[in-house]
């Protein structure tokens with residue numbers, strides 16, 4: 292007996308609707324992928340990369356985890372990023388967070404959540420780095436601000452990977468963006484944390500740390 296039949300039915304209808312518009316869509320896509328974008332986003336079911344950007348299959352290379360965290364030693368994410376930058380030659384890496392992120396909320400509350408608390412430590416670190424900016428805020432405002440600050444921190448982490456550093460040193464066209472998505476109205480916002488060179492990374496570091504940072508290089 293076939294399991295989850297409604298999904299297979301839905302899949303057939305979807306594939307058929309695409310072929311009706313473009314009979315060669317899947318055969319062309321099967322030959323190669325040439326996405327311009329790498330999306331690093333939250334696993335939240337309400338934040339699907341292609342649908343939010345209204346882009347068809349083939350346009351976005353995607354990595355998602357809880358709270359869109361870029362951990363310096365995450366081999367999974369680093370492998371995705373290396374393939375995207377060095378083989379697919381994407382021109383844009385987008386770190387996209389979202390307001391009301393359950394991962395950020397869980398990181399900020401004092402309760403225990405089990406194994407995931409080890410992952411959420413990275414977000415608590417973002418809170419610690421930005422403690423001054425988060426003072427005197429009500430809880431909802433602070434969570435929203437943390438969702439934004441987390442994106443900016445992860446943009447910086449992307450820029451500091453050997454993969455992006457090497458790409459810029461060899462003169463590749465590569466821009467790292469920080470965006471946030473509003474699940475209440477479906478709208479994306481650019482957090483103006485765009486970095487496309489080592490010089491701009493220095494500027495972002497100065498802004499983040501409020502000093503000429505050599506530690507963060």
Ligand code: CO
Pocket residue numbers: 333334335357358359389391392393394395
């Ligand atoms: Co989330």
